[in-house]
Amino acid sequence: MNILILGAGGREHALAWKISQSTECEQLFVAPGNAGTSLVATNLPDLGNSFDEAGKKQIADFIRENDIQLLIVGPEAPLVAGITDYLKQLDDLKDLAIVGPGQDGAELEGSKDFAKAFMEKHKIPTAASKTFTKDTLEEGMSFLRSRKLPIVLKADGLAAGKGVIISPSYEEAEETLKEMLVDAKFGNASHKVVIEDYLQGIELSVFVLTDGKDYVILPEAKDYKRIGEQDSGPNTGGMGAVSPVPFADQNFLDKVEERIVKPTIEGLQKDNIDYRGFIFIGLMNVNGDPYVIEYNVRMGDPETQVVIPRIENDLLPILLAAARQNLSTVQLQLSQDIATTVVMVSEGYPGAYAKGKKISGFDAVDSAQVFHAGTKAKDDQVLTNGGRVLAITGKGKSIQEALQNSYQAVEKIQWEGLYYRKDIGQDLMAL
Incomplete structure (x- = not known):
């Protein structure tokens, strides 16, 4: 094939x-x-x-x-x-097997406003929210003042993982709302802004592969969004991930399936959205109850780098089954090993960074799998070509062992100005 x-x-x-x-x-x-x-x-x-x-x-x-x-x-x-x-x-391609929804299904990620309306319509637990535009800026300011702090502001459209701002004060929230709506801080992505209540809890992601009728739930993962250790500094596309997640026990995952996964798939069917592909469900565990923070319409990055290595099946027939609506025949087989990934980034990320730095040390890595992100090959050399450059995935019987394998490999790879977080998974080891 x-x-x-x-x-x-x-x-x-x-x-x-x-x-x-x-x-x-x-x-x-x-x-x-x-x-x-x-x-x-x-x-x-x-x-x-x-x-x-x-x-x-x-x-x-x-x-x-x-x-x-x-x-x-x-x-x-x-x-x-x-x-x-x-x-x-296209007549000659209409039977092509595709893993990935149409434009209507992709709105779950393409528009935060659409996603919130979908959740409300299908009674899927999420934070209370309202959406505002430049024309309703004053209403938005009033709404901000009526909510508890901190408050969350989200650009409606795609903003490369950077369109979510958590404001600790009303003054900062008002300034941010103005920057997003009036000054177009995120370009067209923030022509609408969703203001929602802040959920206090522990974040994780659950991944679903669906053929539009049936589904399989893939391994869950926790990722680390902030650039700095102890979750400090600005948000990034993700600095590391761990799967499985210790605090997501079977009781919690059962709640996720009953309250979120099933109503999501049923909601897509009721809305006549033919959805064949991945659904990334960003969740907050609030005192043992799951709430949806966001939907993505593809696998996460770097979560894919810990989820995929834990799938023991041949992945190709599973993806084909999703595209051809045969997913009911699939039985997922998962490794009991823990997988951890540490993301190595260019100096300056998530702000401005240089490209074209020569990367060395790949041959010395024997404890982990190296997944490339922002790289390119040139004249038999591997050069940096993005902010997030590599994701180094280790496996083990414990988080500690998996992290040891990840970091052993990280230390063997070098380029000028590299940076990585040294505390990935440490919070989970205390649980």
Whole structure:
């Protein structure tokens, strides 16, 4: 079988790494890919960089010319841009197996306002909220003052993981709301802003793969968003992750399935949204009860780098079953090992950072799996090409053992100006 994965990050490398091990995988392509995906697949550096009409046509042409039978859409941008719908409306590609929802389903991530309305409609537990625009700024200011502190402000659209602000004071919240709506702090992503109550608890993520009718729940994970240790500093795309999560016992996960997963899948069906793909459910555990913070319409990064290594099945038939609505036949087999990943980033991230730094030490790594994110290969060298550069995944019978394997590998990899958090998983070891 010939497979195409869209994307260029650590999530896509983890998926390609796993899929390449399948006996059913003949040719595997990643567009545009990175230095890591080139080790297990054929990179297509000129494909998957834009999703306007010309970019979509380019993808369709490649699928035809290379007899692609399964398309896996890694990131959210092509889904929100409607890549699935575009391909499905082409007569010769309408039967292409695609893992990734259409534009209507992608609105769960593409619009925070849409997601909150969906949760309210289908009685899925989440924080109380209201949405405001520039025209209703004064109402938004009044609403802020009526809520308890701290208060959460979310850009409605895609903001690369940086569109969520938690304000400790009304003054800061008002200034932030003005920056988002009037000054377009996040561009068009903040033309609407969702203001919601702050939930006090412990955060985690649950991942679901659905074919629109049935679903399988993948391993849960906890990620670490802040750049600094002890969760300090600005939010990033994720500095590390751990799976499974010690505080998510079976009783809690049963609540997640009954109160959130089932109503979400049923809600999609009731709203006539044909959803075939991953649903990332960002949760807050509030005194043992789960509340949804956000939906994403793809796997998380770096959570994929701890979730995928714990799946013992051949992943390719599972993805194909999701695309072809045969997921009821799948039995997931999970490793009992704990997986931890530590993200190595460029100096300056999540602000401005340099690219093109030579990375060394890969050959010395023997205790963990290295997943590439912001890298590129040039003249037999691997260079940095993004803010989050590598995710180093270790496994073990305990969090301590898994972390030891991750950090042993981290210490062997070098480039000028690298940074990583040294406290990933420490909070969980105390539980």
